[in-house]
Amino acid sequence: MAALEAARRRTELLTDAVDEADLLAQHSPLMSPLVWDLAHIGSQEDLWLVREAGGRPGLRPDLDHVYDAFRTPRADRPALPLLSPEQARAYLAAVREQTADVLATVDTSPEQPDRLLAGAFVFGMLAQHEQQHDETMLATHQLRSGPPVLDAPAPPPAPADAALLPSEVHIPGGPFTMGTSTEPWALDNELPAHQVDVPGFWLDTVPVTNGAYAEFIAAGGYDDPVWWTPEGWAHVREAGLEAPLFWERDGEGWTRRVFGRTEPVAADEPVVHVCWYEADAYARWAGRRLPTEAEWEKAARHDPATGRSRRYPWGDAEPGPEHANLGQRHLRPAPAGSYPQGAAPSGARQLLGDVWEWTSSDFAPYPGFAAFPYKEYSEVFFGPDYKVLRGGAFGVSPVVARGTFRNWDYPIRRQIFAGFRTARDEEPAERQADPAPGAGRG
Ligand SMILES: [Fe+2]
Numbered sequence: 001m002a003a004l005e006a007a008r009r010r011t012e013l014l015t016d017a018v019d020e021a022d023l024l025a026q027h028s029p030l031m032s033p034l035v036w037d038l039a040h041i042g043s044q045e046d047l048w049l050v051r052e053a054g055g056r057p058g059l060r061p062d063l064d065h066v067y068d069a070f071r072t073p074r075a076d077r078p079a080l081p082l083l084s085p086e087q088a089r090a091y092l093a094a095v096r097e098q099t100a101d102v103l104a105t106v107d108t109s110p111e112q113p114d115r116l117l118a119g120a121f122v123f124g125m126l127a128q129h130e131q132q133h134d135e136t137m138l139a140t141h142q143l144r145s146g147p148p149v150l151d152a153p154a155p156p157p158a159p160a161d162a163a164l165l166p167s168e169v170h171i172p173g174g175p176f177t178m179g180t181s182t183e184p185w186a187l188d189n190e191l192p193a194h195q196v197d198v199p200g201f202w203l204d205t206v207p208v209t210n211g212a213y214a215e216f217i218a219a220g221g222y223d224d225p226v227w228w229t230p231e232g233w234a235h236v237r238e239a240g241l242e243a244p245l246f247w248e249r250d251g252e253g254w255t256r257r258v259f260g261r262t263e264p265v266a267a268d269e270p271v272v273h274v275c276w277y278e279a280d281a282y283a284r285w286a287g288r289r290l291p292t293e294a295e296w297e298k299a300a301r302h303d304p305a306t307g308r309s310r311r312y313p314w315g316d317a318e319p320g321p322e323h324a325n326l327g328q329r330h331l332r333p334a335p336a337g338s339y340p341q342g343a344a345p346s347g348a349r350q351l352l353g354d355v356w357e358w359t360s361s362d363f364a365p366y367p368g369f370a371a372f373p374y375k376e377y378s379e380v381f382f383g384p385d386y387k388v389l390r391g392g393a394f395g396v397s398p399v400v401a402r403g404t405f406r407n408w409d410y411p412i413r414r415q416i417f418a419g420f421r422t423a424r425d426e427e428p429a430e431r432q433a434d435p436a437p438g439a440g441r442g
Pocket of ligand 1: 040044069129133
């Protein structure tokens with residue numbers, strides 16, 4: 001209930017910040033009107049918690065088709081017979097009352113044979129669903145024009161050692177456990193845990209910064225097809241891309257718009273709002289490449305001292321403000337090198353929080369994957385059309401940001417809070433075996 005209530009407070013913050021007309025408006029064809037997301041949150045809770053898990057008739061089954069994300073693309077949603085903001089708020093409150101009642105009456109013990117209820121999975125699934133729509137609504141806020149309506153303190157400045165960090169960290173070769181079979185609220189695409197052998201590689205210690213990315217632009221990176229895949233080059237030409245989304249030229253430098261405010265681009269912050277093609281081109285220009293999804297997860301979770309995979313880069317403790325920039329506490333990424341207490345065993349920082357990180361991998365099922373509870377959650381997206389993002393951005397809730405969580409999107413998408421870091425293969429002379437579990441621990 002606490003996870004559901006935290007999600008609801010954030011939903012209210014994002015939707016109470018604007019007036020009725022703004023809730024009904026479509027701020028971008030890429031996004032739904034905010035009032036669609038709002039009622040969709042209630043409709044999914046009505047369907048999965050009240051009806052499927054609770055075995056009750058539900059409040060508004062007649063709304064299922066209006067708020068079915070697969071039925072109507074985002075651009076067409078303003079034409080649907082949507083609930084008004086007032087009706088949507090009343091609907092969400094009424095559904096939540098039933099949810100509380102369901103929670104009070106069902107058995108959520110891990111031994112419960114109904115997989116929806118075991119370990120309260122369906123409650124976790126809905127809390128994550130609402131938080132993910134909150135993140136989508138945050139992206140809508142970033143796209144809307146007009147005066148700023150959201151406010152949050154800036155993240156703390158980078159720690160003193162940030163400037164002294166090595167540019168890359170080494171991840172020794174060897175097998176590690178990818179995915180999970182034990183996280184109670186993991187979604188189907190994170191299951192099951194399985195061994196993956198990852199050759200040794202080097203990974204950027206921190207995400208690529210605005211300053212580094214601006215060098216790529218200044219060096220003519222957007223004008224030279226040599227850095228781009230053929231699809232990326234066709235897209236960058238056709239879409240006229242010349243900088244991350246929301247950047248504007250300002251003399252020799254750049255400004256960018258951040259939730260309605262225009263400011264100079266901060267050189268030491270991770271770059272955000274770049275598409276996969278831009279990330280891939282930058283990496284090639286830098287003489288490097290994007291990490292694979294398995295490399296990213298190994299860097300984030302594998303503990304060479306024990307041989308096991310951690311829940312989070314820093315260990316198994318739930319994310320706190322000292323570990324990562326998550327949960328919309330701030331409205332921007334923290335400077336590169338922040339959160340030393342959130343570092344992975346390899347020394348890499350900010351793997352969770354700040355910006356989603358594009359990987360080179362297509363979204364694919366793990367060996368032994370089984371769709372649950374419905375194949376539209378993950379299965380219909382598997383294949384070469386979608387690239388995997390890992391790590392979670394500043395607007396991602398801690399309830400979502402597990403070390404195993406997988407996100408995916410089209411390689412042209414830029415309105416999401418996505419950045420990246422780069423990697424390179426290990427040279428033969430740099431090869432070091434992964435120490436045996438327990439080695440070197442007195
Ligand atoms: Fe949804």
